[in-house]
Amino acid sequence: MSTILVLTDFTIKDNHAAYYALNLASIAKANILLCNVYPQNQSRVHQSEFVDQIYDSLEKQSKSDLSELAGRLQQSLYTVNDGSFKPTIQQCSIGGNLMVAVNELIAEQGILMAVIAAHSKDDFFAWVNTDHASQIIDSINCPVLVLPYQAPFGGFRKIVFASDLERYNPEIFDRLFNIGNLFDSEITITHIGEAVLGEPTEKYILKRHVEGGSAQIKSVKVRYLGIQNKSVTAGLEWLVEQANIDLMVLIHRKRNVFQKLFQKSVTKRLAEQLKTPMLVFPANLKGTTVKVA
Incomplete structure (x- = not known):
């Protein structure tokens, strides 16, 4: 069975993209893989205990936020009893380089497409999000669905x-x-x-x-x-x-x-x-x- 990869940093726009992807997956009979890639200490030089604690905190927060998002998506499936396909929702929290992590996932699983949120250049965090979106568009080896905030899902007629x-x-x-x-x-x-x-x-x-x-x-x-x-x-x-x-x-x-x-x-x-x-x-x-x- 194919899988829709949802890349998230837990912003409100990313959360909207996750719900949109869930609706799409229900029709496409695909599963959902929620993925957050967080920074990881790449230095070979020994770091202080304080620095190690920061990276450990990022990992714990990533896993916690993913579980919370997956729980809300799963709950939304329970509220609809129309006999439609119910996607399996999986989670993947990875430390390290964004594109290395994403392309490894694509190579390992049957990814139908990746889903990301579009971030306006006027956003406060645009310098981060635009850079990530550019990396994904330039380097990913699968189709990428870019979603504007609050775009309703109504199929692709x-x-x-x-x-x-x-x-x-x-x-x-x-x-x-x-x-x-x-x-x-x-x-x-x-x-x-x-x-x-x-x-x-x-x-x-x-x-x-x-x-x-x-x-x-x-x-x-x-x-x-x-x-x-x-x-x-x-x-x-x-x-x-x-x-x-x-x-x-x-x-x-x-x-x-x-x-x-x-x-x-x-x-x-x-x-x-x-x-x-x-x-x-x-x-x-x-x-x-x-x-x-």
Whole structure:
């Protein structure tokens, strides 16, 4: 059975993301793994007893907060007696490097996706949270669902996939259309550029993305929409406002040092001002496709 990994630092936004993930897991028939990664003393030099006590306290607090959150999520399952699937809720408290810990979990378990909360750049703790979100988006080897605070869960009936049309990774589309099939979604493949593509090119794009996939892909409603705009970010923002979509999907590619110095990626700029849930696939996603119910 697949698992949804929920990364949390126990903020109110992270707690909302955990409840959202629980609703998603109930429909996807997936289990929940709550994970908190806390700082750990990495120095080989002997530290004072006071420093050791600080790290011990962080570990105890992490485990305590995880148990409390898991208990509240479990209680919410008991209040609904509609015969729906009840996810198993597990906990994982890890000391050390965030990305090392997360990618080890992904390698060991059948992770459908990781779920994190979006944190506004105006947040008091934005310097911490934005950095963590950037690390996750850049380095994780599974899809990442980024959630705006207070976004209600109502399924993903309208999904927009923003494509640069450069490279094609069939596993990404297997996973995306698998989710679309689960929610009976309408998936719109869109490309934003200075020129609108002609009809023959649009038909080729749909053929490339759909006909090369599995039967699961072919059962999902798919269409193409070209958007003329010099700014990819502005084009996507316009689409979100006009189309009333439930999920924005992007593929994130790592950038070189020069690009990192002078501009943020489209994915990260959108995450800072997110109003709609955003599912981010790593461009080099590898491994066996994780199936949902």
